[in-house]
Amino acid sequence: MQKIRETFMVVLLLLFLSTLGFGQEMRVTETILPNGLKVLLKEEHKSPVVTFQVWYRVGARNERLGKTGMSHLLEHMMFKGSKKYGPKQFSQVVQRNGGNDNAFTSKDYTAYFENLAADRLEIAMDLESDRMQNLLLDPKEFLSERDVVKEERRMRYEDDPTQTMVEQMMATAFSAHPYQWPVIGWMADIGNITREDMEKHYRTYYAPNNATVVVVGDFDSKKTLALVDKYFGSIPRGPEVPKVGAVEPKQLGEKRVKVKQEAELPAIYAGYKVPNLTSADSHALNVLQSILSSGKSSRLYRSLVYDKQIALYAGGDYDDVSTDPNLFYVYAGIMPGKSEDEVERALYVEIDRMKNEPVSDEELQKAKNQAEAGFIMSQDSMFYQAMLLGQYETVANWKLLGAYLDGIRAVKKEDIERVARQYFTEDNRTVGILVPVKKP
Amino acid sequence: MRNVECGVRDRTRVKGRLIAAILVTALAWAVPAVYAAEPLGKRIVLENGMVLLLSEKHELPVVTVSMAIKAGGVVEPADKPGLASITASLLTQGTKSRTANQISREIDFIGGSLSVSGGDDFASANLRVLKKDVGKGFDLLADVLMNPVFDQKEIDRKVKETLAAIQRQKEEPEVIAGEAFTKAVFGAHPYGRTNDDVAAYLPRITKRDIQDFYSQRYGPNDCIVAIVGDVTEKETAALLRQRFADWKPAEKGDPPHAAPPAITSLAVRKMDKNITQANIAMGQVGISRENPDFYAVVVMNYILGGGGFSSRLMDNIRDNRGLAYDVHSSFAAQKEPGAFRVWTQTKNESANEAIAEIFKELKRIRTEPVSDKELADAKAYLTGSFPLRMDTSAKIAGILTSIEIYHLGLDYPQRYASLINGVTREDILRVAKKYIDPDHMAMVVLGNQEKIKLKY
8 A cells, every 4th residue: 555645644633731831741743544553753852762662452351261361472472473574583683773672461452662772763663564464473483482471470470479369369359351360361271372363363453453653762753654654554454353342340249369378478459449541530549549659658658567567568559541440459468477457457447548537738749749750750761651652542542641640730638538438448349368378 | 571671781873774684784783883972971079089970961850869889788797797788778767857757758748769778889879859859859868878867666677677578588489599599609708698697687786786887888988979860060069069068988998708609510409399480590600890801791691691582592492492481691790790690480390401401502602602693693782772771861870870880981882882892702702611610500499399300
């Protein structure tokens, strides 16, 4: 297909969302090519490097039981050769050009990146456009790489008791939604995946209309857009991507799971089902998260680790950058001689304070300052800026990123109490506990 | 993730575009690297002996500060392992005018970060704040470095926490195997101090120990301060002069310490744990950062096992055999020679095969010259990726600090390519023979020994 510059410029959008100061300015150019490929460009000239990323809207969310782990295994296979660049060549070409490359898979996306000196940008485009359409999926390479992924699972999960417990906690929290299984897949499922499964997964999800290219760095947007079009513009649009229809029903009571493993100390994770970044409540939940868990002055650290000395570590996290609603969870590692009951109660004391008393002016302002400073400091890394754009765009819309700080600034004390009461209920909670057992 | 961090190194510039991989190899090899002409920063020695390294970056209203103080494990008394580290971590836990809570509240309120931590050669202090808060940031940084009180309650709390953290790490196979390897290679040398050593000492640590170590080791003399960000030379020098004016010089002195033990054969340590993978560490004492062979070793190790998917170990053990997710080799080049280490995890049943292949690769790099292509590729990556080593403020601060510690000169980024490009195939063979010795290595194998059935 010939490129027609006028056509792909239809959605050219230069966004200057700056109304309230530095942190708001996005400076992102958005373009959609005729084949559906979305391109986000952000010039950043502070050092002569560039990050090139391709984000596919496919992850564990798009899998099924019996074959979990397909997206992650396919991510591995994307390095095992395409038409122009055969097996072993991909990373070698990047490295020979002074670049670093890697990829990562989540429940919602699979992303590939190359970080390079700015004048090598075109190499990344050549490599990525080739494997977007011409993956080899060599049968022998496939069997060997499947073994590598099993080793990865052994390393990250089987031999890590806390990870094993968290995996079980997620499996318990979600009953009807694919967020229940781990991104790497269950061990038996990894073994069940065939080369044909890979082929099908690839053909279904790896198409320009299911991908976003994000480039941040020292380049000229006009020239770069022309190059993206040159390399990706002729890739034919793929078929409509199948929708994930799963909806997790309302939870009707607390769920608890205990995991007995050889371990030194118990640990506890308690997750509440909450809305994602597309909800207006996400801003209050983010501020709440910060007050609970950001820095050594945060409530969970102060209470459980510092004052009571019952936890070795304690914190809270909110999975808001998620296609479907996910969890807000609090966690703690238990100090020797302390009981998981005591620590669990102490976690809920802090949760209940959020519901029953307004946070202080200082805490609210601190959370807002942390969000603002964090946003500005994050601009130091081109890779991280591109990663945020890719994540937001893939699960929802990158423009939400530009509205993030305004949303945080608008949060009031009452909002925090309200969301805490609404979501942090016992019936909406799933608790995972790691119970150490001694060697047989 | 497809692979864990593979030894991040450095960069090249080629004009024109990629036609075929082979052609690019030739291009990358033929075209010399081009670097910005200006030095990375300025070096200013203050009246009190502090060495300021400044790189002005005005694109973002952020200031990053990284300090190195000669207060690492190397200078702690041999019978007090962990003293350096715990002293460093207690600095932010209370000063003459601020409690631990006040310190964390003040730094958190401005959305900044402040930490002090121990290390082998140096203790390091790190500060990051917005430009508008730079005064506040330096107030806090100077206060924790100059006025710590080491309150007994804070000491008790830190001891308890550290002991619990050490206990928890016994769940982590990588830590257990790594510690055993470190001990086997370094013995009583300070680089060989392990969690177990620290856990044995901490119950008898005293406030006096900490205060003595602090007053002997913390002071402005020889203290390195790297600052990167939205500040000027005038501002920074004034800030440092003002905030650190009353800092008393450290007493210093270099206490003697034990040498690493001689390893007289392949010293194998089997450790039994009911896990699915064998965690394998093997190696010996390597080189210091100031060893003239450093650059030859960097290139050699890239080819052997430092170069991610371009390395022989990864190609053989992961790509060809599917035996492991991660396999790599590294040289920890510090003030004194650190460890050369090969590291992998593989299911218990394939441990013998993986170890045999590692030995094969060690033998090959010591006996056969590397190919021209391997050498060219390694140089292209190492020189070509240099800009990626300087693409954030924290990375620049790290390089500035290294430049001062190891006397590399502020023109180091400009010289780096020629240092790497000067390495020959003969150099590589020579340093591989000299610094890798499979007959005198420590090897730790942690896992289910019944399934591993180790042949070594």
